[in-house]
Amino acid sequence: MAHFSHHSEENYLKTLHKLSSRHDKKVNNISLARALKLNPATVLEMVRKLSEKKLVQLSGDKSIKLTAKGEKIALITIRRHRLWEVFLVEKLNYNWDEVHALAEQLEHIESKDLTDRLDSFLNKPAYDPHGDPIPDKNGKIRNTNSIRFSSAVIDKSYTVLHLADTSDAFLEYLGKLNIKPGTKIKLKEKLEYDQSCIAEVNKRNIQLSEKATSNIMVH
Amino acid sequence: MAHFSHHSEENYLKTLHKLSSRHDKKVNNISLARALKLNPATVLEMVRKLSEKKLVQLSGDKSIKLTAKGEKIALITIRRHRLWEVFLVEKLNYNWDEVHALAEQLEHIESKDLTDRLDSFLNKPAYDPHGDPIPDKNGKIRNTNSIRFSSAVIDKSYTVLHLADTSDAFLEYLGKLNIKPGTKIKLKEKLEYDQSCIAEVNKRNIQLSEKATSNIMVH
């Protein structure tokens, strides 16, 4: 054995996808290295290999972009990740904020049809436990038309769809407030000086920072 | 990342366990290398590392034995392997002879409690789809008092419990004969000159070689 090249490769591609879909800033070596928590030298080396394999494209302005081929691998990896998360939460009773690290491992399991069998077993879920959409077997992602809660309309009722920040700290914070995908939420008041707001959740008014509201996706 | 040491390590320990429980011959470097399909130089190097970690004991006669610590890791790995096999067969509808390679990957997933949750989800099965007993969370294996079909009594009815040879070739061969754990089998006749036999399976008489009968465990 000892050839888990796909393992590392999939992580680079997945992270590239995440970075380029989040901000629409160009992804460079440094930002990718930061996201992967790796040394820029390491990342540069790997990105060159990915470029040789035509999985990423390196432009003259040093930006790193996924090719169609790379994008597809990224999306298939994300599909596997999210399906495993559904499995862990629905079948093994994990909390939705505990499954990320495990899914990071499971997503790299190699098999022609495991993912599709898992998909069927889970009744072809459309969203993972964080509310993120699960790409189909071709890597196509359904359009979600969700908006950031930070741009919500006052006094209109919304449902939390997913969270744009999946850091443990954020998930734990929301856990304490009992906010998760499916939670009903209403914007009551917006404080201009720091863009924080008062929201109604579970019949209670709570205060949310701008950082929090811009990472809570609702519809 | 890129430290999947446990991955490789677990494979060595698992294989050592298998070899020393099968034959009671001493396991040496060559036999281990053959079983792992690796170069003897590689195996020697790794075995020395395992020895430093007190997972195996190297005696003066060059035999390689698991320590209690190594044995425990081997059994926990086997537990994970077999539980995943049950999952793949029972939940994802794989055939029992298709799951080995996938379980080889899944068994190395690292987590405190994943295995126990999986165990509960599957209703704490005692045997895997090949009929092999699943060690408990402490690595203890239930006593199975099964015998090789090659030492069965003529005209007595037995049930196939598990298969001592899990090679793809053997599993495929048995698949064609419709023999699997749970199958009823009766020894009709034993041919002295090559130790092959006639057995009744599913109301039909079939011929089985000595090699086959000694790998079919019944009770």
Next chain:
DNA sequence: ATAATAAATTTGGTATGCCAAACTTTTTTT
């Protein structure tokens, strides 16, 4: 006992994926 064979070991080498430190280029600030 000696020759042949098998096992054990040493040596030098490979690929992957990572790092720190030094250095160069580009961008930003002043």
Next chain:
DNA sequence: AAAAAAAGTTTGGCATACCAAATTTATTAT
């Protein structure tokens, strides 16, 4: 435009886990 900061790049290095080939040590057969 010069200085400072940030980004990009090169270099040399590390650990893991593998290999082939040569060599040494045991074992087995004659």
